[in-house]
Amino acid sequence: MPLKYTEILTGLSAPRLKTYRKICPSPSTTLDAIKAHFLLNDITQHFYVPIQLIELILRNQTNAAILNKSGNASWYSTLPVSQQSKDAVTQALVLAQREVSGRAILPDEVVCRLMFGFWAYMYDTQYRNTRNSFFWDPHTLAMAFPNKPAALSIATLFLRLKEVNDLRNRLFHHEPIWSRTNIASLDDAISNLKQRYENLCEVLTWLSAEQSSLLKAWGFQGRFYMACDKTRFDRQLW
16 A cells, blocks of 8 residues: 655654754655654653663662762752752652652652653862762762763763763654754764764663673674664665
């Protein structure tokens, strides 16, 4: 049964497909753009699991490290110094209060509602370079990132976490995460996605080598690289 490409085009929108058409072999067609869209989105779906693991482990291990050093399960009420982080805590408290009634809110019920960006920015400058809010000594940092290379500075670690946060936000807002000014072809786009995926797996390893090994053992990485096979673009559609 022939595909109704006009209907597909309407659903995806011409402006969105324009981004994909630019990286298709010239002269490109609407069909080429649709195929590139589905190919790259098939690759992109494999980012969800490593990002989810990084988010969960970063939250839990950062919380455990701060709790161990401060001895205060409600540290989020006093430690954050930026207004954005304070606002994130307020929002998490409001969400917890909506879902919990008849008893006091437990610290874990607040912690689990703090978004990835909050945890990434707990490694920002003010928590490592100033006297009043200094927090990350080598022992505490090792609790959160037990496999961090010794030569990797916390400043570089923070930049990598910001990259993951940006990637996460673009992914969850359905933006083409491969799209950059230097992407001129489908090969460039796939190479960009491979590099981003490998960066994610590296950050995951810094947090937990066992979780990274499990990701590989379950075949997630293998399926990602299978999805990156560009020959799929040349398959005949209906």
